[in-house]
Amino acid sequence: MRLVESRLTGPVRVVGVGLLGTSVALGLRQRGVDVILADASPTHVAIAVDLGAGRAAAPGDAPELIVVAVPPDVTAQVVASELAAFPDAIVTDVASVKAGILQELRDQGADVTRYLGSHPLAGRERGGPLAGRADLFQGRPWVVAAHDDISYRRASAVDDLILDLGGTLVEMTPEQHDRGVALISHVPQVVSSLMARRFIDAPSDALGLAGQGVRDVTRVAASDPDLWVQILGANAGSVRDILVAYRDDLDRFIDALADPAAPGARRRVAEELAGGNAGVSRLPGKHGTDKRFATLTVMVDDRPGQLARLLAEIGEIGVNLEDLRLEHAQGRQVGLAEIAVLPEAVDRLSTELAARGWRIAG
Known part of the structure; x- marks a missing residue:
């Protein structure tokens, strides 16, 4: 039974079950989509299967959509292979460079009418299937590198993938993206x-x-x-x-x-x-706006429950927390919580927290 309604019907084949591939697979599985997993490493496939990311590839699979999530230097080669092996499937990739891949596919004579490159701007410091997260793409920009050789009907499968995984669809040419x-x-x-x-x-x-x-x-x-x-x-x-x-x-x-x-x-x-x-100042902030926030620095004792108490009391005061950054004070058993709030709320928050016994550092 599907936990969340999915736009994609599946099956979806994911080639490369590192961080991005496994995250795609986990997100789709949460929506009940049949996910097929393939990787040069059988161990990676086994780990991803154990994580609930899908099932191992098998003869007779007929995917609707293929997501190639392999290193950039072999992406074009793998995309071309998938296009040839599954002539009815749409193929996308998640590599971080787009123009060169499309050109290489055209040079090889691959059927680019079924290929639409994409790139989710999301990641973590760690890689591999164990780092995968179903929510990795939530609210993150996901570029679709549009080109003239693919029809809107075929491109819509990639759009559905992005929306199913919570990404924010951004359309660019491959050159604009790069x-x-x-x-x-x-x-x-x-x-x-x-x-x-x-x-x-x-x-x-x-x-x-x-x-x-x-x-x-x-x-x-x-x-x-x-x-x-x-x-x-x-x-x-x-x-x-x-x-x-x-x-x-x-x-x-x-x-x-x-x-x-x-x-x-x-x-x-x-x-x-x-x-x-x-x-x-031109970088988009929270909710895609350019609003600047005021910062209040609060000293938090390095004891269990203190940060949770601070966050709970900010909620009780009725101020919306826009951002939070933590730093450990050198040589002291105390942390510094840098709290970002709307400018009109910072004075009230400072006064209320001080009245509750919090030490305001700035």
Whole structure:
């Protein structure tokens, strides 16, 4: 019996049961869809089956839709193979680069009238089937890389997949997608990794000063290098263009710092920093808006139940929590909870929490 109504009727074949593939499968199984699992690793298939993500592939399977979730450097090859093996199925993939895959399929003479690439902008630091989550795509942008060779009727199966899994459907051309992800994902990965590389020979006492800011900047530096070599190689042109512009920004900054007392040097530094303010203000916030929130920092004792108590009391006060970030205070048995709320609510929340005995740090 289906727990949630599904737009897809199935069966859906998922090729590659790592993080994304298993998450797709788990989400579809929650909606009662028959999911067929295939992977180069029988162990991965067995784990995914044990997790309830579907059943192992068998002769005679006739999938309605095929989702290819394999590494980027073999995606086109696997998509072409699936198109040939299942001539009645629609095939999509979830690779993070789109234009090169479509071109490679066309060069091979594959039937791209049944192929529509897609890319969910969702993930976790861990990979593999055990990291899969049925809710991974909830509320996340999921790009459909539209092209002229596929009909609307066939493309609708991919739309249904995205909507069934709770994604927010975004339509772009493959080229628009690749330029977009270079800016918001691929170049930030490079910048984060290069910044974290500075830590290799850094003194331990300096690293001991690290707070949430540097952890935010370098969080994605922990990502899999092998995967990112593939992604960056596949989107090299778009990534390089942005890195060249970024290098120009750095050069201006370096030149200004060479003699900060020189006429105009401080102005140039201020302009570069203000440019960052202007850029970050354009990033969509919660609910896809650009509303800026006020932040209140509350000290939370490192004891069981304290964070739960804080959140419960915020609810009792009647203030909506827009975002929450936790940081451990260095050398102290206390945490810092950075609470984001609407600006008009921050003063009342601060007063009410202080009256209840909470220590407000800022």
